[in-house]
Amino acid sequence: MAKKQSSLINMVLTLFVITTVAAVALGFVYYFTQEPISQVKEKRLKEALTKVLPEFDHQEAEEIDGTPVYKAFDANNQLVGTAIEAVTDKGFGGDVKVLAGFDTEGKIFGYSVLEHKETAGLGSKMGEWFQEGGKGNVIGKDLSTEAKVRKDGGDVDAITAATISSRAFCDVLNRAYATYTASGNTCAQQTEAEPQEEVKEEVAEKVEPTNEGGNDNE
Amino acid sequence: MKEETTMNNWKNFTKGFIKENPVLVMLLGCCPTLGTTTSAINGLSMGLATTFVLVCSNIVISLIKNLIPDKVRIPSYIVVIASFVTVIDLLMQAYLPGIYETLGLFIPLIVVNCIVLGRAEAFASKNGVWASCVDGLGMGLGYALALMILGAVREVLGSLSIFGWQFIQADGILVFVLAPGAFFGLAYFIAVVRRFNK
Amino acid sequence: MAYILIIISAMLVNNIVLAQFLGICPFLGVSSKVKTAVGMGSAVLFVMTLATIVTWLVQTYILNPLGIQFMQTVAFILIIAALVQMVEIILKKISPSLYQALGIFLPLITTNCAILGVAILVGNGTYNSMGLDATSLLPAIVFAIGTALGFMLALVIFAGIREHLAKLPIPEGMKGVPAALVVAGILALAFMGFSGLV
Numbered sequence: 229m230a231k232k233q234s235s236l237i238n239m240v241l242t243l244f245v246i247t248t249v250a251a252v253a254l255g256f257v258y259y260f261t262q263e264p265i266s267q268v269k270e271k272r273l274k275e276a277l278t279k280v281l282p283e284f285d286h287q288e289a290e291e292i293d294g295t296p297v298y299k300a301f302d303a304n305n306q307l308v309g310t311a312i313e314a315v316t317d318k319g320f321g322g323d324v325k326v327l328a329g330f331d332t333e334g335k336i337f338g339y340s341v342l343e344h345k346e347t348a349g350l351g352s353k354m355g356e357w358f359q360e361g362g363k364g365n366v367i368g369k370d371l372s373t374e375a376k377v378r379k380d381g382g383d384v385d386a387i388t389a390a391t392i393s394s395r396a397f398c399d400v401l402n403r404a405y406a407t408y409t410a411s412g413n414t415c416a417q418q419t420e421a422e423p424q425e426e427v428k429e430e431v432a433e434k435v436e437p438t439n440e441g442g443n444d445n446e
Numbered sequence: 447m448k449e450e451t452t453m454n455n456w457k458n459f460t461k462g463f464i465k466e467n468p469v470l471v472m473l474l475g476c477c478p479t480l481g482t483t484t485s486a487i488n489g490l491s492m493g494l495a496t497t498f499v500l501v502c503s504n505i506v507i508s509l510i511k512n513l514i515p516d517k518v519r520i521p522s523y524i525v526v527i528a529s530f531v532t533v534i535d536l537l538m539q540a541y542l543p544g545i546y547e548t549l550g551l552f553i554p555l556i557v558v559n560c561i562v563l564g565r566a567e568a569f570a571s572k573n574g575v576w577a578s579c580v581d582g583l584g585m586g587l588g589y590a591l592a593l594m595i596l597g598a599v600r601e602v603l604g605s606l607s608i609f610g611w612q613f614i615q616a617d618g619i620l621v622f623v624l625a626p627g628a629f630f631g632l633a634y635f636i637a638v639v640r641r642f643n644k
Numbered sequence: 645m646a647y648i649l650i651i652i653s654a655m656l657v658n659n660i661v662l663a664q665f666l667g668i669c670p671f672l673g674v675s676s677k678v679k680t681a682v683g684m685g686s687a688v689l690f691v692m693t694l695a696t697i698v699t700w701l702v703q704t705y706i707l708n709p710l711g712i713q714f715m716q717t718v719a720f721i722l723i724i725a726a727l728v729q730m731v732e733i734i735l736k737k738i739s740p741s742l743y744q745a746l747g748i749f750l751p752l753i754t755t756n757c758a759i760l761g762v763a764i765l766v767g768n769g770t771y772n773s774m775g776l777d778a779t780s781l782l783p784a785i786v787f788a789i790g791t792a793l794g795f796m797l798a799l800v801i802f803a804g805i806r807e808h809l810a811k812l813p814i815p816e817g818m819k820g821v822p823a824a825l826v827v828a829g830i831l832a833l834a835f836m837g838f839s840g841l842v
Binding site: 474476521524528529531532551555559563633638 | 662665666668669716718722755756761764817818823829832
């Protein structure tokens with residue numbers, strides 16, 4: 229077969245045909261993968277929720293100020309917990325996104341780090357560090373008093389050599405709790421929307437050095 | 447005659463592993479090599495995704511090579527390659543979501559991986575379907591192998607584990623899973639392969 | 645203020661070459677002299693800004709409304725290829741002196757994954773926008789400029805080191821690319837010092 233000439237018509241026609249065929253073919257693939265992709269997303273959300281919430285039957289998704297909130301109900305339509313997907317930009321390497329689950333009393337039931345860019349081996353430990361049995365366990369904590377690392381006068385044990393990542397983690401929890409209260413299911417007595425900034429800065433510097441080691445990289 | 451073609455095919459297949467290995471000898475496709483080899487699994491899956499695109503685009507391009515006027519050759523190849531990249535992108539989203547998330551941006555970027563366009567231009571546009579397919583497979587698997595080994599080395603040194611299995615419960619030499627480790631790892635890998643190719 | 649932060653973040657903290665591993669090919673290929681490094685850097689700055697604007701428009705006004713985001717890869721790479729061609733032709737006509745300076749680098753840019761990478765990051769709104777709306781145009785342009793400046797910075801520093809490297813006695817196997825990669829690794833280590841800056 230002879231090679232086609234590079235005339236203008238030939239060139240335009242070839243490109244047009246190729247792109248059209250490609251677009252149609254991709255349309256087909258897209259059509260057939262749409263279903264599995266949305267199923268996978270659903271499944272992963274469900275798995276993430278099961279990790280951070282008490283046993284539940286079905287969930288309802290809503291958004292408060294752009295923050296996704298998932299309310300979980302048992303088979304009798306009783307609320308068993310709320311999960312909030314909170315983000316903070318205070319991380320060492322960028323945004324930290326955490327799915328935090330609260331039980332009906334507003335205590336942390338579980339959390340799962342969805343996204344972070346913290347340094348591997350230091351800040352990246354936040355996925356296990358603050359879990360039950362981890363060194364900085366926050367499970368069961370009541371966040372009506374803000375979560376803070378010990379250096380800042382709080383009672384959360386920071387990750388060794390990764391204070392900034394730990395602060396970011398506390399911040400993300402506090403944000404999640406703020407959304408949790410805003411979502412309306414708080415125990416009535418502690419509705420004050422805490423002004424988050426002021427206390428932090430002053431206490432931050434002057435607390436006696438802890439035994440975390442001087443090598444504070446993050 | 448027949449024996450000769452089998453020999454040829456075998457040669458086409460094996461040349462990608464050491465002698466003409468795309469990353470280690472020809473230094474093509476360095477970006478994903480550095481960016482995705484934080485563990486053996488990641489490196490291997492990136493390599494296999496590239497292999498898929500390489501084989502498919504090589505086949506299609508060698509089929510349609512005579513229908514394309516010379517001057518629009520490159521844009522046409524790019525469209526073919528980009529389509530297969532989108533296919534693997536969608537398939538991975540649907541069936542391998544975990545790996546898809548870790549590889550992230552590097553999946554769509556297979557389009558601009560010089561290996562794929564390079565093989566299309568240098569081999570598939572001049573050879574038959576079967577030879578192109580074998581060439582793509584050999585090159586792709588050679589690439590995947592290189593990525594897996596580099597990933598394995600970085601994983602062993604950096605997080606003291608291999609294929610996700612932690613053999614010592616401790617922190618490794620962190621720098622190897624971070625950006626600088628990628629550069630160091632590839633540098634010494636290339637130097638070693640050069641030594642053996644001599 | 646947020647715009648300045650975007651530039652610092654894109655240029656230093658998340659340097660596209662040394663932390664994200666994009667655009668490695670030109671980084672290793674054309675950066676043996678400071679002068680060519682500056683030329684390549686400016687060409688990338690020019691094309692990256694332009695490509696980001698065009699792909700942003702296409703994403704916002706064509707792909708998103710029609711719900712065909714899956715065509716992103718195909719569309720973007722074609723746009724970039726066409727854009728580079730156009731810039732080349734126009735530059736030749738309008739400013740021959742600028743063409744002389746940038747011209748030889750332009751064909752290389754189509755397969756520079758940094759351009760496509762930035763276009764995709766902006767199209768998906770997944771870059772670090774420092775609290776600004778990642779889907780609007782201005783932060784996207786600033787991000788593109790910052791990234792390109794980071795590319796140029798890495799390229800120029802690297803070229804400066806390589807000019808000296810050429811005069812040093814280096815073991816046979818490490819000559820050329822492996823030595824360059826080790827230098828890149830050390831540079832990446834240095835750039836890690838910027839993390840936590842914003």
